[in-house]
Amino acid sequence: xDKNRIFVSFSIFIFLLxxxxxxxxxxxxxxxxxxFIKLLVGNQIFEVEIADxxxxxxxxxxGRANLPENQGMFFIFPDLxxxxxxxSGMKFSxxxxxIKDDQVVGMAENxxxxxxxxxxxxxxxxxxxxxLEINAGLVKKLGLKIGDKVLLY
Numbered sequence: 001x002d003k004n005r006i007f008v009s010f011s012i013f014i015f016l017l018x019x020x021x022x023x024x025x026x027x028x029x030x031x032x033x034x035x036f037i038k039l040l041v042g043n044q045i046f047e048v049e050i051a052d053x054x055x056x057x058x059x060x061x062x063g064r065a066n067l068p069e070n071q072g073m074f075f076i077f078p079d080l081x082x083x084x085x086x087x088s089g090m091k092f093s094x095x096x097x098x099i100k101d102d103q104v105v106g107m108a109e110n111x112x113x114x115x116x117x118x119x120x121x122x123x124x125x126x127x128x129x130x131x132l133e134i135n136a137g138l139v140k141k142l143g144l145k146i147g148d149k150v151l152l153y
Contacts, residue, residue, distance in 0.1 A: 039074055039132065041097065041104065042148035046134065048074040061133055062089030072134040074152070080127040087111060088119035093136030097144065098124040104148040110136045 036047035051057055051073055061073050077083070085096060090113035098106035108122045124131075130150065138144070 036071065037074075038153050039072070040149075040151040040153065041132065042142075042144055044142045044144065046070055046072045046074075046132070048072045048132070048152075050074055050076060052076040060085070061094070064091065066092055067135050069135055069138070072132050075131040075133070077129045077131075080129045082124050082126065083128055083131055084121050084123040085131065085133075086119035086121050087114050090114065094133050095136050095139040096122060097132040097134070097139065098126075098128045099130035099132060099150050100126070100128050101130075102150045104144065104146050104150060106146065107139050107144070109139050112136075 037050060039046045039048045047070055049071075051060065052075070057075055057077075060075075061067060075083075080100065083098070087094070092113060094111050096108040096111060097104055098108075105128060106125050111120070111122055114120050132150075
């Protein structure tokens with residue numbers, strides 16, 4: 001009887017230790033990468049998630065149900081190049097703002113998610129090293145324009 005009680009207690013201890021370890025691991029996966037940083041575009045402030053790794057570039061906002069109005073995803077690339085984005089796995093429409101260094105150089109507005117499994121591609125008209133994705137219609141609503149300065153802080 002005492003051996004059974006010890007075995008059960010030990011089993012519960014191991015189970016709780018494993019659950020705690022998994023919880024700790026999951027909590028530490030939400031590093032500063034998931035934190036929002038402020039981005040000034042013209043005179044508008046957005047809270048953005050930074051995407052500066054190839055996997056983050058590829059995933060983007062795919063699979064999310066929505067995006068709060070004042071939030072976005074800010075893609076940072078190591079070099080200037082023509083960039084192509086796709087709407088694969090998107091569930092809502094976007095505006096894309098193409099940025100060279102710290103200035104808006106182009107925009108693609110009201111881009112719908114793909115109606116079927118086939119992705120829709122959108123490309124910058126020139127070399128850029130940053131891209132901002134925000135909810136569709138915000139470029140017009142907020143009066144964002146080519147030439148606006150962009151500042152991350």
